[in-house]
Amino acid sequence: MFSFNLLDEPWIPVRPGDGGPVREVGLRELLTQARAFQRIDDPSPLVTVALLRLSLALLHRALRGPKxxxxxxxxxxxxxxEDRLEAYFTAHAQNFDLFHPERPFWQVRDLTPDLEGGKYRSHWTRLGSEVGSANTSPLFNPAARPGGERSDPLSPAEAARRLVEGQTFLLGGLIKRFTTSAKAAPVATYALTAAQGHTLHETLCLNLTPYPEYGTDQAVWEREPLTVAAVKRYYELELGDVPLGRADRYTWPARSVRLIPEGDEAGSVRVATIGFAAGLPLEGAPEGAGRNLDPMVTLRAPADPKKPERFPLKLRREQLLWRDLSALLPDPHHEIQVAGQGGDTHFQASSGGQAPGTLTHARLVLEGVRGRQDVALTVTGQLSDQGKTFAYRQETYTLPAAFVTDAEGFTAAVTDALGAARGMAEGLRQATARLAAEVLSRGGERDPHKEDVATLARTLPGLGAYWAGLEAPFRVFLSELGTPEQARAAWVSAVDRQARRAWELNLQGAGGDGQTLGFAYRPRRTDGKYQPSPQALLERALRALHRSTDVQEVAPA
Incomplete structure (x- = not known):
């Protein structure tokens, strides 16, 4: 009989605090010796954040907190x-065996590959979001080799990591196993925010948000093992299930999986074949609601006030997250602590969007810890299109002490700075559109089609260069917010500088000759109405940038 207990067998890659090379540890060592490690450090950021969520679920259940x-x-x-951790590990030791015959960890015990004529048989690559053939474009998929040969089998440690990643990030799509189309894992496409400490122990504490539902919650290893018949029943009766709490949500069985261990010629255990099918249907919003909201998810307020439904923040292909950073920051006006029984607390939004609970919690924890006030945050997610993964991304930002000591002022300063940059970007966009119209009309001699104007404006490089050039100055701005006036002055200067540079690139892209400059500076009248020159539109936006933080001062085109 094969066995691989995740509590004690090494399988989670960690970077030691003494600067040594990355090594693998079991869950027991990971949590009891967390101060000895810098962080969980897998090459894939998806695996890293999935392992963090598993670790948090285990801590919540073992410690039944924090309150x-x-x-x-x-x-x-x-x-x-540590005594409570060890007691919990002892009580649930058999539930963490990856190949247990009756309680295989996070799997469906009787989903064997030969079941029903082999219809559930799959290759292990179905478990990896970035290598799964069903949800990955060919250029992003190293699974298939020339001649159709599949990737090498996995070691038990690798199989365990892929299992945890797949249950957290697999996308929805055609599957025809229990159902026609399987739903995505609950947070598969969301931007997941985690606070980062100087050690793994600090990181765990900063993300271990208040846990009022400890009495009713269950992690997947505490539930009765799933069976094929039980999962089928959900689909036959068109039912859904609701997570019991935080740990249940973090360990949701998004797919029915059974890892099949095999011994190789060298006597090692390998996994190549798996049983694979749709998982447990999730009822309600994938990100949850109220006290059952996923703490790593950011909710954005709707643009239309008539539509009260908030929506989860996702990473976008065309821009980095720093341009939306204010959405992640806890706002004292919108975040309130709600007391529960026994002194426990949770957070809820009173209006508008909602910052991720992990970051709200991290700020409050650091308020109570003297000598530590700066905090880094990572935002991780995969980017997909029509059910296909085409990229994953992890962004890291360091927030200074002002984030902890003056949360309201810090959020206001970041919101103001990003608003000023967006206002300048709108002015640059208007000037670029006017320049494109002038070039195509040759100063009013022709009447170009609006689609041609829009196409030329999109091809000019200025706006893209503008935002790209502001990323580094924004990080500097964050680091200097201990002196907000000086930080804002430097930021405005950077925005001005990048806008002028972007405009020069647009002029060069439109021709760069004297005639182009003439078009850029020439105002004219159309149907008796005065139209400022493209250059005048840019200068108007620059004046608004220096005069006020009001991003609405840029006049409409």
């Missing part, structure tokens, strides 16, 4: 109560 940020701050300073 509030104060208790998390106590654990931050003094460490986790």
């Amino acid at each position: 509030n940020a104060e208790q998390a701050a106590e654990w931050f300073r003094d460490g986790f109560p």
